[in-house]
Structure formats: structure tokens, C-alpha cells
Amino acid sequence: MSTHSRCRRAKRLSQLCVAAATIIMTTSASSAEPAMNLLERSKSVLAQLDGQIAVPELTAPVEVLRDRWGVPHIYARNQDDLFFAQGFVAAQDRLFQIDLWRRVAVGTTAEVLGPLALEGDRFARLVKYRGDMDAEWTSYSPDTRQIAEAFTRGINAYIDLIRDRLPIEFQVLGFRPGKWSAEDCLGRMSGVIMIRNFREELARAELIAAVGVEQARKLMPTDPQKDFAPAAGLGLAGIDRGILAGYDAATRPFNFKSGGEGSNNWVVDGTLSASGKPLMASDPHRPIHLPSLRYMVHLNAPGWNVIGGGEPGLPGVALGHNDHVAWGFTICGNDQGDLYVEETHPDNPTRYRVGDGWEPMKVVREKVTVRGESQPVELELRFTRHGPVIHEDRARRRAFALRWIGNEPGAAGYLASLALDRAKDAASFVEACKAWKLPSENIVYADVSGNIGWFAAAMTPVRKGWDGLLPVPGAAGEFEWQGFLAHEDLPQNANPAEHFLVTANHNIRPENYRHEIAYDWAPSYRHDRLRQRLTAQTKFTLDDFASMQHENTSLPGQALAKLAKRLTPSDPPARRAADVLATWDGVLSRNSQAGAIYAVWLQELLDGLFSSRVPEKLLEHVAAPARVPVLLTALETPTADWFGSQPETGRDRLLNEAFDRAITRLSSLLSADLDSWSWGKLHTTPFRHPLATLGPEYEQAFNLGPVPQAGDGYTPNATRHERTFNQVSGASYRHILDLADWDRGLATSVPGQSGQLGSPHYDDLLPLWAADQYFPLAFSRAKVEEVTAHRLLLTPQQ
Template sequence: MPNDELKERSRQVLAQLDGEITLDGLGEPVEVIRDRWGVPHIYAQNQHDLFFAQGFIAAQDRLFQIDLWRRMAVGEMAEIEGSAGIEADRFARLVKYRGDLDEEWQSYSPDTQDIATSFTDGINAYIDHIGDRLPIEFEELNYRPQKWEPADCLGRMSGVVMSRNFQLEPQRAKLVAEVGIEKARMLAPADPPLDCEPPDGLNLDDIDPAKILAGLNAATAARPFSRDDGSNNWVINAARSESGKPLLASDPHRAIELPSLRYLVHLNAPGWNVIGSGEPALPGVACGHNERIAWGFTIICTDQADLYVEETHPDDPTRYRVGDDWEPMEIIQEQITVRGSNQPVELELRYTRHGPVIHQDESRNRAFALRWVGGEAGGAAYLASLAVDRANNWEEFRDSLKRWKMPSENMVYADIDGNIGWVAAAMTPVRDNSDGLFPVPGADGNHEWQRFLDIDELPQIFNPPDHIATANHNILPDDYPHAIAYEWAPNYRYHRILERLQTPGKFTLDDMQSIQHDSVSLAGRELAQLAGQFTCDDDDSETCRQMFADWDGELSRDSRVGPLYAFWLEALLQECFSRHVSTELMPFVAGQRGIPVMLPALREPTAEWFGDDPTAERNRILRETLEQAVAETKTALGADMAIWRWDRLHTVTFHHALSARDAERADTFNRGPIGQAGDGLCPNATRYETPFGQISGASYRHLFDLADWDSGLATSAPGQSGQPESEHYDDLLELWQRDEYFPLLYSREAVEEAASHRLQLKPK
């Protein structure tokens, strides 16, 4: 279909946003007011109708997106992708929750099953209502969306991806096998410091990270999953606020997607009045405020998963050692329907007492089983927000977080009474004889999870004298008794936020906006100091060195130093780490987490890093890598340094799923490229991969002054709708590009004033 025809067809199937729609399944009329920014404000007369309407409205805006997500979660991608989706389906089914469903539903809140039923009934009502007038993506791919079941809200795929530690365990084991314990500790230190010794009985030769993680990598290839490293949040108490009430800021980061990962909604019914963002495939609001409290989150990096190396029987790979005995694996047989094939694919899913077998090496008689929080009741990501949405005070907020299992989140809190707080919300295992950094032997029973921390044992703060801020960094108090994690994001973002929050005076929402978009890199400042430690031989490189030495670390869009900094940092990481490890391990040690390891080593060079004459070797590396960076910047941007700009290199493109399948569709579906400021280490975290295209960022931002809910601000991109010709497909992108916000309106009066569309949903 030509692009013009595609656009016209897209317009013909746009969702109805005004007038009346009569539906089976509703008890009472529901009013949906969309404001000028596309945020639906849903006013219902009872809880069932509220969530029925939320499902219906989410499907209006995001049906293709949520259908893909459902398929990824339950393992039905091969039905539309053919054989290319088989491995993704296998892994999704492997990590599916297999426990008691009654216990699962009750763990979120007593009425979660009813809410999920109403929500999915609403999605199905929309599918029935539109008939063949499906969003254009279904026509392009020639398939129809599946009907939903309540259990489709219980998927585990997003949670397993965010359980990052188990993905690092085999890489750390490989590092120790390659360079030894001492050098591994130097190149990839634990925080707080730890010996980092593999457990007794672990044969490092058994560990092949690429093979162990192949299933996970295949399962996530279709969607740009990422953890939210880059997220920031903070809360300021009433004494530091100009309004006399707390201020709360949050900007959870994830992969850049189109449509956005987040969906904004306002839910209003008896017992409900909550607004903010969530994921369109789930009921409720994950991050926002109700009438009395506000909250926001960032990943806290709690270690919620372990790999167990099981010894399998040499004559029967479905039996594995437990102590002195051999136990049978639990085996589940399933079938996958594959597009283009007349025969389903037969799957054999294997489980040990520790969890699903994600990889098996029969030549070595080894199986790798995943023990993770997602295997426990209540492990579906974000569904416990249904309890948080209804909390009215600190005690109820903490009580609701007993139900929050994963992902692990720094939950910051504020209420209209002037209180602020923070809880490290997560189902947090207590390990026996294990620090969680390596795979552990599964047979001897010496490395089992003993229990989970109670809510009173989790790290938390209530009413500190000034503020609370988190940025995926190690936020644990020095005297905290439990080892919940040893791997965190670099703390540069946190320390820059702290610099801003410690300035004298009182704060406003304008100040909060400025901090969220702060593009000062403290890592860049450290590197600028190193630029004074040497000189360059050629004139252009020496000019750049002097320019760099005078740099304040500001990665603004028009920064001339920005491109040079990015190329130099990449060259330094390559030079400093490749002298110690193989190419296979470079992503593990020399990624973003390698920067706070490398910069101190460059500042105080040692023989362990740089050989017999460490200072001379350090200076050689600094000089030659800078000269390399100058040459690469010239190649990328031209020889005229006056026209160098960071946003010419550092851009973001919002890619729609269909554009990856058909490049001719890119102009219709994609948006961008857009020049960006910042990098992965600034508060304005715009993480990139070489050649510097942004891959993750703020999926949503909100700012609340608890003195006035209608003063709340938000930003999201590119828009609320996933339908390409909708007015709300990309209408928020210009604001987002300009670092501006739109009002997140709460009172009925303010919503009425900004109303753009009115839809009445009525029962038949």
C-alpha cells in the first residue's frame, strides 16, 4: 500500500472520541473527557465501569501496541511472526507464573481479579465494537487481535528483563575465569566492596554467558526492552518549598518507543480519583497522585534473581542432583501455533526446584535454572499499583507496598499534610552463603533463599529534614544490615541532583523542571580535569585539549565539546579495558558502569592498570585517545570546530514496530531524528549507544506541588495515541523537544476548561 493510501486508510479507522457509544458490559453511563493533550479523564459511577472504560479507552488509543505486548507476555508471537517468533514464545512460556492463581490474584489486592476482569472486558468490547475497522497495523500484518483474558495482565516478561542481576552473574563468572579474582575485583568492583569470590563447587568452565542468555535475548529482540537506568526522583519537604507544601518530581526512564511505553489516564469513581501514568496494557495508575498523596519511582537495583547450576544425570538429562539423590525435573508440554505452518511446534519446558531451566548443556551435564521473584505469587510488574492508588497516608502507602514485589523501586512519597518519605519497595530475598554475584551450585542446598524481608526491614526514610533523592545509585545507609544488592548505576546523576537541591533558598516547580533537564555531566567535569595532565603534539588536538580543559561539563544541544567528549570517552573505555579483557567481556566491564571505575584509575594511575610506568602510560593513553577523538569528530562533523554541535551527533528517533519490517513505512510511522542534550550520566539522562543515537530516556515525567493538584505538570512523547493519523499520535513531541511540560489537570473544573473531546459510553 503506498504511503498516501496508508495515511488515508489510517484516518478512516481512527477511534471515535466524541458522541455516544452503546456497549454490552456496562452497568451505568461513563463520561470520558479527553483534554487538549490527549489525556482521558474517565468519570464512572462504580468500580467495574471505571476499569471497563479504562480498558476500552486504552484499546482505542493503543490496540496494536497492547496486542503485541500481550502476545510477547503469553508466548503467541509465532502466530503473527512465523518461525521467527518461536524462541520468544518458548521463553515467555518458560517464565510464566505456574503457581496457585488464587494466591496470585490476592497478593496484589483483594479486588485485583475483578478489576482485571473489568479491564480486559473493556478491551474486548472495543475489539467487538470496531469489527473490521482495525488500526492500520493489523491490515498491514494481515491478522486480527486476540481477545483478552484477565490472566493476560499477569505476564512476567517485563519483570524478567528488569531482573538484571542474573544476566550479569554468568558474565562476572566469565570475567573471573579469564583474569582471576583480583583483577576482576579491580575491573568490576562490588558496591559496597566485597571479595567477589565464586562460590565453592562452581566450575567456571561451565559458564558460557552467550549460550545461557540466548533464550532471553531472542525473547526480547522484538521489543526494545530496557531497564530504567537513568531514572531520577526526589521529594522536597514543605520547609524548602515556596508554596509551603512538598514538591515531588519523578521521571522513570525506559527504552524509547513509539507509541510510548507509558499512557496517561485519570480514573474517577467512588473510591477512586487517581491520575498519572501506567502501561496501557494494565489497569490503574503506576506513578502519579490521588486526592491526598503523590508518589514516583526509580529502579533500586535490588538483586531479585539467581542462576542455579544444576548437575544433570549423564544418562537422563531430565533428572538432576539434589544432595545425594537424583530428582526428576517437572516437564510441561505445550504447543505453539506458527504462522505459515500447518503443524504446531511442540515445546518441552523444564523446571527444577529452583525454577525454569533457561539453558541446558547436555554435553557437560549442566542445566541453568532461574530462581527469581517473578516466580512467586504477586510477581507481575506494576500490578500492585492498584493498592498504591488508594493509599491515603504514609501508613497506608507503606502497607500497600507490602504487595509490591517487582520491579524493585525507590518509591518517593509526599502528602497534603506535609509529610515526605521513601521506601525501597521490592520482594527482597535473604540468601544463605551467597552474595548474588555469581551463579551458584544447585545440588548441595547451601545457597538457598531463606526468606524475604518484611516491610519494616526494607530501607526507608520518613520526614527527613530536607529532601530525598534517588537515581538508581546505591542509596543504602552505611549501617543498613542487609545485603540487598552490589550492582548499581553510577552515582553521577544523584550527585548532580544533590548539588542542585543543596542550593540556598526555596524551590518551585520551575526549579524542578530545570533540574529534570539539567545536562551537566559530573563525569565530563572529571575528564576535563584530566585534560590538564598532558599536552598534544598537533595544533588541532592541542586546541581541543585546551577547550576541553575549560569545559564546565554542560552537554547542551549546542555544546561544541559534547561530540569530542563522547568520542574521547568511548576511546578511553576501549583502550583502558581492552588491555585487560577479551572482546566478549568488554560490554560487561566497559559499559556505562565502567566509567566510575576508569576515571579514578586515570586520576591516580597504578601499575595494576597501566604497567611499570603508570603515569607515563596514562598520559600516553590520554593524549592518543584525545587525538583519535579529534579525528573522529572531524570525520563526523567536519574540520571547522565552530560548527561542532552535540545535537548533530546525539539524536533520537521514535521507531514504530512496522518501520523495522518495512523501511518504506518509516516516514509514515516514525518520528525524528531530533537533536538531544545530555547523556546517560546527567540528570537529563539520554542514554546512547555508539554512534550516539539515544536508546532510552524519560518515558514520562511529572512534577507535583501538593499545595495545588491542578498545578501538576507532565511530559511524555510522542503522544497518547498509537494511531498514526490521530491528532494525538505525536502532538506532545514538540513540547518534549523544547523541554517543556503540559498541565496534568485534576479538578473537574480544570478538566472541563481544557476539554477537547467528550465521549459517552452507555450500557445497552
């Protein structure tokens, strides 16, 4: 990765680095405060976890039993009270986090962050759903509006209850949490972050403009291979990353942007299970945050008994199990968005060409309250027939409109889980999956009757005669969506003959599949290694699945270890390092000496192969998904295209020069003593709080870690890292389930259930996670009682 790339990455340190610093400079909260004072102040306003609280709008008492690991088990007598309590409890643990998420989703961050947040708010408002609200609500389930209303009433009740006893983040930054409405659960920002297709269109276009179409196809290949090319007559000048300025503004200050979304999930049926019932594993890979992106909860009421991980600002459980069915997610990667290049009128930029004529854009004006400004600021939002205009190029008379699934009703990320939560068997679960639209997910499932299956759940556009790999002209109508794939045409499988299913963001298109749903997938290394494990034995236990979730064998590492035999360093320490690498088994354990050498060598090889072929400003965004497979193909089968007239000689020169740079760099990063090198010393996981950039005292009080880490982005134990080798994404949440006994389920979530500094559950799960361990996922009332640490009774206010 280039110096330019490192600088870009450094700007994304933490959720609120830039924004919080801006606030501090403009408020009286800028004075330094000792870390101990911050801790004590935070402890003084911790949520009440025991005893009794009377709250308005409840119709009957609700029990909240928090177990030793901070997971709330909520027992209510009716659905409304259940979700009211879920909102209340989520606010107790994560109020600051969900308030920020709500502001990002609805475009009101400028109210608390000031003018710098305006462009992000504009983008959030542009991608907001603006269609038929009745269709929107009923797309999820008939009672979703009622559930969301109860959930948000619970959040508001907690805000009213604590009055000025706000979590310390609000005190430091000087603002109050806003009140919620049910519509706040319908935000589209989480969905637009989780699809990468329109961003890759821009990367591909910019690469073509820089190196030509033939080189672009080699550097950024598709799967299946597609000879992509710009549409006739579409000039690529000005089609670049700058078009995403609004997207960047909405995501970068909070680090909500992609950290390399991935995930693993797999399931075996009773034939391969020691218990005789299906076993299920799921570990979504998302950016490493403090607090965590996931919030675990158990919901129990008539018609409800579901436990697992979800979004703290949404009702229900996203992935987990109920009495009958277990399920887990990985991102599928269906192409769910396209950029249209609209030609605007020379005299009026709010009119754009449609066919041989001109039509007016829809123009919406909204006023935004901005912190520090005496008057609201008016934003002008423009829309074409294809969707929101996310960028305008007045000089070239162009507007860029985004058509994406988020424009359709029922596409609020993860809200469709409310239907999954109530499935009674595999058949009804698949029916519920059909309502899932965004983001695209590989959902593996199993039921207590022994059925297993997989469904690629996504609303997927049909493109006839074009591929969606590049931005397209919007005027003529030749690049329009022709409806959506029927549910029966989506990839899926049930009760396979080999008795297991596994997905890991790889190309999941079945053999002879005739629909073009996507061309950009994660490399198959994680899937291939998991498949090796699943075919290596005939019976599996929960312990086996735990081992697989922490599987650190790197298939690229094994490939480079073979190539290390071609190294010919002259320096004795470097020769010794080459020998260590050449005999390595490819396991990226924390104490692996060879693993540290491999990881730095891999970076230097990537730099050596790509930096001379891709302009520096494009390296961060271009070719990233396929970069390692492209590298390994070039190294294993050297050709003149890559290495000149003597391919093997050129290849070996790259291997050796990159290795020399890697050894020099390792000596600087660790020490000159080869024996002291280990992957875990180099590869660590820091947990950075949004307030940490306000000064050393905040960093000392709030931050956690760093902890040594194993694996990398290509091992099943996915721990994707940045240039500095700090982990930036991975499995912060995991579950393993045995359908023979729900109480045998295991889970992990890091660093803790609470976002409140000083809470016993702020960081209590970090030691387990760092040691590759789990806690029991208690489900039966008897088991929950055994592990209960806090008992809270919510009662109707008289």
C-alpha cells in the same frame, strides 16, 4: 564499544524490526506502498473520540474527556465501569502495542510471527507464574481479579466494536488482535526484563573465566566491595551469555530489553517549598519507543480519583497522584534472582541431583500455534526445585534453573500499583508499598498533610553465607534462600531532618545498614548532582524542579575537563579542541561544542582502557555499570596495575592517544570545521516505529525525529546513547507535582498518547518534550473541562 558490540546493538533497532520483516516476506503485504497512502489508510480507521458509543456490559454511562494533549479523563459511576472504560480507551489508542505486549507476556508471538518466535515464547512460558492463583490475585489487593476482568472486557469490547476496521499495523502484517483474559495481566516478562542480577552473574562468571578472578574484581567491582569467587568445584566452562538465548529471543525482536533502566525522583517538604506544601518530581528512564512505553490516564469513580502514567496494557495508574498522596519511582536494584547450575543424570536429562540422590524435573508440555505451520508445535518446559530451566548443556550434563521473585505470588510488574492508587495518607501508602514485590523500586511519596518519605519496595531474598554474585551449584543445598527480608528491614526514611529525599538508582543502603540487598548499582553521578541542587537553595518552585529534570551538568565531564589540561596535541586544530575542553563547565547542552568533544573522547578512553583487558565479545555485557567510575579512578589516581612502571606517563599516553582518535572521529562524524561542532548535532533522539524497517515508505510514514538532545546517561537529564550517539533510553515520561494545588501539576510523555498514525495525538507531545517543556496535568473537574478537546460518552448497549 567494540565493532562486535555495535553489530549486536544494531540488531535491536526497533520493537518489531526482525519479526515484522519476516512476516512481510511470507505474506501478500510485501508490496511497497506510498507513505501518503499509509497515512490515509490509517486515518480511515482512527478511533472515535467524540460523540456516543453504545457498548455491552456497561451498567451506567461513562464520560471520557480527552484533553488537548490526548490524556483521557474517565468519569464512571462504579468501579467495574471505570476499568471497563480504561481498557476500552487504552485499546482505542494503543491496540497494536498492547496486543504485542500481551503475546510476549503469555508466549503466543509465534501465532503471528512464525517459527522464529518459538524460542521467545518458550522463555515467556518458562517464567510464567504457575503457583496458587488465589494467592496470586489477593497479593495485589482483594479486588484485583475483578478489576482485571473489567479492564480486559473493555479491551475485548473495543476489538468487537471495530471488527475489520483494524489499526493499520494489523492490516499490513496480516493478523487480528487476540482476545484478552484477566490472567493476561499477570505476565512476568516485564518483571524479568527489569531485573538484571542473573544477567550480571553470567557476565561476571564469563569475565572470570577469561581474565581470572583478581582482574575480574578490578574490572567489574561491586559496591560495597566484595571479593567474589566461584563456588568450590564449580567449573566455569560453558557458563556464558549463550545461557540467555531464550531471554534474548523473547526480548530482542521487540527491543523490550533493558536500555539501561534508570530514573530520578525527589521530594521536598513544605519547609523547602515556596507553596508551603511538598513538591514531588519523578522521571522514569526506559527505552525510547514509538508508541511510548507509558500511557497517561485519569480515573474517577466512587473510591477512585487518580492520575498519572502507567502501562497501557494494565489497569490503574503506576505513578502519579490521587486526592491525598503523590509518588514516583526509580529502580532500586535489589538482587531478586539467582542462577542455579543443576547436575543432570547421565542417562536421563530430566533427572537432576539433589543431595546424594536424583529427583525428576517437573515437565510441562504445551502446544503452540505457529504461523505458517499446519500443526501446533509442542514445547517441553522443565522445572527444578529452584525454578524454570532456561538452558541445558547436555555435553556437560548441566541444566541452568532460574530462581527469581517472579516465581512468587503477587509479582506481576506494576499491578501492585492498584493499592498505591487508593492510599489515603502517608501511612496507608507505606502499607500499600509492603505488597510491592517486583521490580524493586525506590518509591518516594508525599501526602497533603505535609509528610514525605521513601520506601525501597521489593521482595528481597535473604542469602546466608553467600552473595548471589555468581551462578551457584544447585545440588547440595548450601546456596538456598533463607526466606525474605522483613518489610521493616528494607531501606526507608520518612520526614528526614534535611527536608528532602532523592534517589537515582545509586547505592541507597543507609550508613551501617547490615543487610546485603545488592552489589550492583548505577554510578552516583545523577544523584550527586541532584543533591548539589537540592542543597544549594532554601525554597523551591515547580520551575526549579523543571530545571532540575533537565539538568545537564555532567560530573564525569567536569572530571575529564580537568584531565584535558594534560593533553599535548601537536596538530593546531586538536590543540584548539583541547583548550575548549579544558575550560568547559561540564554542561552537556545541545549547543555545547566541548560536550561533543568530551563524549567522543570518553568513548575512546573507555575503549583504550578496557579493550586490551576484556575480550571483545564480552565488552558489551561486562563491567558496563561501573565502567566510567573505574575509568575515572584509574585516570585520576594512576597506578602500575593500570599503566605500568611509570603510571603517570602511561596515563597521559592513553589520554593523548584517545584524544587524537576522538578528534579524527569527530571530523568524520560532523565536519573538519571545529566551529560547527555541537553536542546536539551528534546526539539525537530517533523515534522508530516497528514497521519502519519494511522499507523507506514505512519509515517516512511512521518514524519521527531525530531531534537534537542534551545530556547523557550520567546527567540528571538522562539521555543514554549507543555508540552512534543516538539516544536509546531516558525520561520519556515526567511529572512535577505541588501538593498545595493538584491542578498546578505538570507532565510530559513522548511522542504522544496515541499509537495510531494520523491521530492528532500520535506526535503532538514531541515538540514540547524536545523543547524541555511540559503540559498541565489537569485534575479537578473544572480544570479538566477547561482543557477538554474531545468528549465521548460510553453508554450501556440496550
